[in-house]
Amino acid sequence: MxxxxxxxxxxxxxxxxxxxxxxxxxxxxxxxxxxxxxxxxxxxxxxxxxxxxxxxxxxxxxxxxxxxxxxxLIARPNNPLGRFNRELNSRFLSPRPSMATFVGVIKTLSSEYVQRLADVPRGRVRHAPRERIQLPVPIGIPEDxxxxxxxxxxxxxxxxxxxxxxxxxxxxxxxxxxxxx
Structure with missing residues (x-):
């Protein structure tokens, strides 16, 4: 559904x-x-x-x-695998990317992750913006x-x-x- x-x-x-x-x-x-x-x-x-x-x-x-x-105020899951999955899905343009695209995206993600880890002891850590949860718009329900x-x-x-x-x-x-x- x-x-x-x-x-x-x-x-x-x-x-x-x-x-x-x-x-x-x-x-x-x-x-x-x-x-x-x-x-x-x-x-x-x-x-x-x-x-x-x-x-x-x-x-x-x-x-x-x-x-x-x-x-x-809405709670968000704090699951690193879920976050990684969302990050991967946002980087791929098609549902079944080629092997070259897949390897390129993984390479880019890993270099970004290494850079983030290197920034921690240097004091240059910046928090990634959290994605906004898209809630459905409430509908008007008839009384009868x-x-x-x-x-x-x-x-x-x-x-x-x-x-x-x-x-x-x-x-x-x-x-x-x-x-x-």
């Missing part, structure tokens, strides 16, 4: 988590339907049961929800949102351009003369 759906729960007001969860369930179902992906009610029901037990009841919303916090994630009805997305075709097909079905093209 792309960002902007499940991660939306991290920025929704604490009091709106229940409505936010309903919105996320509906959005996932709509996007699966639009992409032609089968929506497994049993698997999603299992996930949402786990989510509720673990992240809402056991730990509580305040542990993982960052709504209302300034970006500077329904949780239809467990319903058996297929989710139909209706587009304005399809309305005339729907009326024609309904007329044909009522007369018993529907044709498939």
């Amino acid at each position: 792309i960002s902007g759906v499940l991660d939306m729960l991290t920025v929704v007001e604490h009091s709106l988590i229940e409505r936010g969860t309903k919105w996320v369930k509906r959005e996932i179902r709509e996007r699966c339907s639009a992409a032609g992906i089968a929506y497994s009610k049993a698997k999603w029901r299992g996930f949402w049961g786990y989510f509720r037990r673990t992240w809402v009841e056991q730990y509580g919303v305040k542990v993982w929800n960052v709504a209302g916090l300034d970006n500077e 949102i329904a949780d239809d994630s467990d319903s058996d009805e297929p989710l139909a997305l209706k587009h304005a351009s399809d309305s005339s075709l729907d009326e024609e097909s309904n007329d044909d079905e009522e007369e018993g003369t529907s044709f498939s093209v």
Whole structure:
């Protein structure tokens, strides 16, 4: 799932988590339907049961929800391998670089690292600027949102351009003369 759906729960007001969860369930179902992906009610029901037990009841919303916090206050992982991985990914222009590009990037990174180590005893250490965490923008959740994630009805997305075709097909079905093209 792309960002902007499940991660939306991290920025929704604490009091709106229940409505936010309903919105996320509906959005996932709509996007699966639009992409032609089968929506497994049993698997999603299992996930949402786990989510509720673990992240809402056991730990509580305040542990993982960052709504209302300034970006500077949000904790960042202090994992050197994660930082190295992000640094490598930012240097490569393509997902699968050639061996020459890979070796060149590693050589550049290692020389920069050696320079940083040499700067420590000389007192020329400068802190690398921290990257800013990109949080999703909270959406407006309607108050009357329904949780239809467990319903058996297929989710139909209706587009304005399809309305005339729907009326024609309904007329044909009522007369018993529907044709498939």
